[in-house]
Amino acid sequence: MELKKQDEIFDDNYWAILATNGKLVPNSKLSSKAGNNVYCHDSYAEDLLSVYQGMTETANKEPKVGEVYKLVDVRVGANRELYVTLTGFIDATVNLEQEKKFLTMLGITEEELVESLQTEEGKKHFCANQYHVRVEMIKPYVKVSLYEGQLFHIKEDFFGQIGKPTTAYYGTITGKNQGGFIIAVQGINGFLPGSLAAANVVRDFDSMIGKTVPVMVEDYLMESSTFVFSYKKYLAYVLPTKIEELDLDAKYAGTVTGIAKYGIFVEFDEIFTGLLHSSKMSPALKESFKNFEFKPGDKVDFWIREITPDKKIILSDEDPSFRRKELEDFKDQNVGIIRSGEVVSIQPFGALIKIQKDMVGLISQKEIKMKKKRFNIGDEVMVTIERVANDKIFLTLPSES
Numbered sequence: 001m002e003l004k005k006q007d008e009i010f011d012d013n014y015w016a017i018l019a020t021n022g023k024l025v026p027n028s029k030l031s032s033k034a035g036n037n038v039y040c041h042d043s044y045a046e047d048l049l050s051v052y053q054g055m056t057e058t059a060n061k062e063p064k065v066g067e068v069y070k071l072v073d074v075r076v077g078a079n080r081e082l083y084v085t086l087t088g089f090i091d092a093t094v095n096l097e098q099e100k101k102f103l104t105m106l107g108i109t110e111e112e113l114v115e116s117l118q119t120e121e122g123k124k125h126f127c128a129n130q131y132h133v134r135v136e137m138i139k140p141y142v143k144v145s146l147y148e149g150q151l152f153h154i155k156e157d158f159f160g161q162i163g164k165p166t167t168a169y170y171g172t173i174t175g176k177n178q179g180g181f182i183i184a185v186q187g188i189n190g191f192l193p194g195s196l197a198a199a200n201v202v203r204d205f206d207s208m209i210g211k212t213v214p215v216m217v218e219d220y221l222m223e224s225s226t227f228v229f230s231y232k233k234y235l236a237y238v239l240p241t242k243i244e245e246l247d248l249d250a251k252y253a254g255t256v257t258g259i260a261k262y263g264i265f266v267e268f269d270e271i272f273t274g275l276l277h278s279s280k281m282s283p284a285l286k287e288s289f290k291n292f293e294f295k296p297g298d299k300v301d302f303w304i305r306e307i308t309p310d311k312k313i314i315l316s317d318e319d320p321s322f323r324r325k326e327l328e329d330f331k332d333q334n335v336g337i338i339r340s341g342e343v344v345s346i347q348p349f350g351a352l353i354k355i356q357k358d359m360v361g362l363i364s365q366k367e368i369k370m371k372k373k374r375f376n377i378g379d380e381v382m383v384t385i386e387r388v389a390n391d392k393i394f395l396t397l398p399s400e401s
Helices: 028-034 045-055 100-106 110-117 120-128 146-163 231-243 283-290 320-334 365-370
Strands: 068-076 081-086 090-095 132-137 143-145 169-177 180-185 188-193 212-221 226-230 251-260 263-268 272-277 299-307 313-316 338-347 350-356 359-364 380-389 392-396
Touching: 068 110, 068 120, 068 146, 090 132, 100 110, 100 146, 110 120, 132 146, 143 146, 146 188, 146 212, 169 188, 180 212, 180 226, 212 231, 226 231, 231 272, 263 299, 272 299, 320 380, 350 365, 350 380, 359 365, 359 380
Parallel strands: 090 143, 188 226, 272 313, 359 392
Antiparallel strands: 068 081, 068 132, 081 090, 132 143, 169 180, 169 212, 180 188, 212 226, 251 263, 251 299, 263 272, 299 313, 338 350, 338 380, 350 359, 380 392
16 A cells, blocks of 8 residues: 555544534544544544554564564565565565474475465465564564464464364374373474373274374463363364254264163264164164174264254164154054053153054153153053154143043
8 A cells, every 4th residue: 555644644634623622522432442542533534543553563663583473475585585574564584494394384395385475376375374473683684484483373372272262273193192192283292182182082092193183272281381282172162063964864884982781882973972772773783782792993884863952962773764754654644543552761851652663752741740640661551642743753641531
């Protein structure tokens, strides 16, 4: 943009003057933003304030060694140098020969960076990343480091994430140590505890080395100046959104991670764990389960049967299209009809009644109280099939004549 002289910018026509005594009238809206009184009331006043706030960032003093600035422009120079412009209209030089760690951060070579910056599109893309630099020298010219500036900026960002997490980062596990892993995140080596490195227990530490995983900042260890990262924290942050994306009609493949007396736990899509309950198994799979044939690490195919209100994922190895067909047939033949059933479970929300094989309906607790009934498991009860919706059968108690 073209800069005007101060007397051209602050022309008297720009100010609102109080006619009675000639005093300047503060613009209350902008004064609070600026931290000082602003007297301009014209339509462009807010835009003008934004420009000047940007111009004066770190521009109120000469640069000093150790200060960090934001890069706003770049051009390729000679002798493996970049000429950069920083906030505050400070011109500086970057020695690419000393920026190997920064190039590693970007995952490119020096030649690839230079080639990119020789195009307008490449320069625009580079500057849009808002890289930071650290002043290394001010005489005889200002020399800055991209790596040291980014390192400072990233650490500052990480510290902000500890108390108020909003951002996840991709990190690469480069090694293991006692209790966990060494992980490189945004060019910084940190610690990933084994207990926070996966959704379930990590049994083979060597298999994790080389993996790239999303993590969030967990803590900072002052004694070793090390950031602690967590994959589980990332899961807790994204899981509610990711669960909504699951497809109840899709077939999934997963890995058995645990076995209980009532079913098996299966991990899939790297972040989810679901329960394949024995009651949701096909006869063949149930037979294998009863014979203790499953072990951690086994592969299993399944469908998602249900996602409960508290976000638990219930699995089944039976194709849901078959179940839907059964329910549709049951609905056509039974809605509005009184049937006998057996009480198979008593829950706080009501009683579960088995009508026929694989068809279990619910009598709500409200209905039981209203009809003044009390049930025990094994009781035979007459029920009305009220409706079938969303893979569930809803029952009522018929009126007594």
